[in-house]
Amino acid sequence: MSMTTYFSDYTNLCFEAFGDRVKHWVTYSDPQQHRKTIQPLMDGSLEVGRKGLLRLKGDRQLCEFWLLLQAHAQAWHSCNRTWRSRQQGLVGISLNCNWEESVDTSNSKDIEAAKQYLEFCLGWFVNPIYAGDHPQATF
Known part of the structure; x- marks a missing residue:
């Protein structure tokens, strides 16, 4: 078991x-x-x-x-x-999950880093429950 x-x-x-x-x-x-x-x-x-x-x-x-x-x-x-x-x-x-935002809103790398943080901290649990799978960015 x-x-x-x-x-x-x-x-x-x-x-x-x-x-x-x-x-x-x-x-x-x-x-x-x-x-x-x-x-x-x-x-x-x-x-x-x-x-x-x-x-x-x-x-x-x-x-x-x-x-x-x-x-x-x-x-x-x-x-x-x-x-x-x-x-x-x-x-x-x-x-x-702590909410994270990009330090520099004009920097695409900062924006992507904040998005990835949220996907790891929250999306990894929420996506399987509501969408049926984990966010692809976490793999």
Whole structure:
């Protein structure tokens, strides 16, 4: 079993035990801060099927964030499929990102750097949820 499956089991337990009283759920609050909690689990033997992410620019952080998104998605789908009709609960994720703007608005490199920062900090989580994939600029 993967950690995302364990998280899904945990969220189902919570929905079952507290869903009659709790109507708003947050799977992760500021997931970028959670990477330290899952980093010890990253031993290179992922069973989630996207081992290629481990090779992206040598950055394990992308894979860790991807696992957090998978765990969130499983919790959301579980709530939607099993519990929403009975409990009318909602599941979300709380994202945090500093807003960055270019230092020199006439410099295209500054503008692009600010855009890339936002895509890494916010787009990496928002795009898969709303658009189905990660921003291409982050690869």
